[in-house]
Amino acid sequence: MTIKSLSLTAVLALGASAVQAEEVRVYNWSDYIDEELLSKFEDETGIDLIYDVFDSNEVLETKMLAGGSGYDVVVPSGSFLQRQISAGAFQKLDMAKLPNHKNVWDVVEKRTAQYDPGNAYSINYMWGTTGIGVNVGKVQELLGEDAPIDSWSLVFDPANMEKLGGCGVHFLDAPGEMIPAALQYLGENPDSQDPDVIAKAEGVYMAVRPYIQKFHSSEYINALANGDICVAVGWSGDVLQARDRAAEAENGVEIAYHAPKEGAQMWFDQMAIPVDAPNPDGAHKFLNFILDAQNMAAASNYVYYANGNLASQEFLVEDVIDDPAIYPDAATLENLFTTRPYPAKVQRVATRLWTKIKSGI
């Protein structure tokens, strides 16, 4: 090989490495961030951000347990995080690379520690409740002015559902949240891992099943906003996003969200770094960016979910920080419950029950 061609190869190699920019791959829930934050991150760090979305913890978990997902940052919910940590799916965070970690809110950290002891593997991104979103006008038209829109009886009492069915009711396709909700309605322990107690949820659902149009975990946002459905059991911020989209469209649809008074589930979506992340360094940069008070506030202001960042609260708009559906007052907070992950055998019972509820077999 001549010297000329050698140097040419060297130049080419240099050029190639300069062109190949650093990448961070993030896998987050759908409709869950202000997209401007993504370009802001790219501008500030010069890192290429590849942002993909999912709409169920199950899909994420399967990718994590298969290994080699190629993602640097993923966002499982609390109980799923706990199980994936025990499967060895995540790496411990390097706090030295997260100077903004000082911003976290101890109230939330205390609760997330039950899933991730010492919060060693994850930071809180958003948290919220699982409750009921209603099209206020249509529900009151069908059930009267005093319709129980703040109670599980709206969706679990067949007398109410019979009237609402024709107008469209969506339930989340998430057994880990729907079974506890039914148990709470029955006055049982929603966090029960006893198959006999879990089986009691069947009766609740079988009675209202004919009136449920669909079990789906993301379609209800648009369906509520467009006025296609009247009621959705869904996640707080998603329903509030539907409320906003309806308001923007000025289509006369008024959406309201309530965490039912009998008690609602509180969940936490945690950002974590997979053990085989191709770029853990970049992942830390992304987490640190998210932990920044103003960035976190921008995300919450956009998606209408509360976050686990105390310093961000001064940048939150009134719509968010003063809305008890997002930042519940102390009394409501008392009424919220959390759940632990099901062990494999109980999980099978729960999934089988859920299949039976959905398909009737």
Added chain:
Amino acid sequence: MRRFLLIAVPYFWLLALFLVPFVIVFKISLSDIALAIPPYTPTLDFSAGWAGVRAFFSALDFENFTWLTQDDLYWKAYLSSLWIALISTAITLAVGYPIAYAMARAPEEWRPTLMMLVILPFWTSFLIRVYAWMGILSQEGFLNQFLMWLGIINEPLTILNTNTAVYIGIVYTYLPFMILPIYAALDRLDESLIEAAEDLGCSRLSAFWLVTVPLSRNGIAAGSFLVFIPALGEFVIPSLLGGSGTLMIGKVLWEEFFSNRDWPVASAVAIILLAILVIPIVLFQRNQQKQAEAEQ
């Protein structure tokens, strides 16, 4: 040597793309669920040498297959899938045959255009076309609005999220697979045979039943298998267009894999699905072979 290479290529293809994946899935179906990456045990550990391999094989069992017989969900799902695939194939044939017939009878210069029209949908992603059906079939969708505008119905029909929507989706998606082989068979048909039948006193209709249909039998069989086989394991169409009452084995497989994280049981479900499919696949192969022999 050259002959050996020629034979080796397709066998290598089969080995790499069918046998190896099959053996992997079969092995997982004999394993047990575990909370680990990957989420089953045992995994083959070569570092332990012969003892490791022996421990590996002794940990495998047929427990998951026994499990499938204990819950009636599984056989009901297989049966329901078979039923849906069968009905869809019949409808696709009923719709596809006249189209193929018309294409084969069309003037020579039109045929490339007609053929193009059949193939054209393939240029758009399958997923997007199924999504488009969601827009057409929904309560506020084009179909309901059109029917209401015509005054045929007063209330929008609930089609989306029912089995009807699944049939529409499958028939629409697989229609070209039915049309093309039938068209190929009809195109080759010797017109003089029909003229002869008519000369001998057949009406046009009985000539069609006695001559045209039997001579396009191979095309009908090929098309039916090409629709039936993928429809049986279909997952995307029932999950997007079907409702909570749509029971298909593809969805059950998904639940096992994603909701239960039970790869071993999911693999067992897949192995049995394959066993069910082997019968139509073998019949399809025979049909192809017979056709090839007949042409020689």
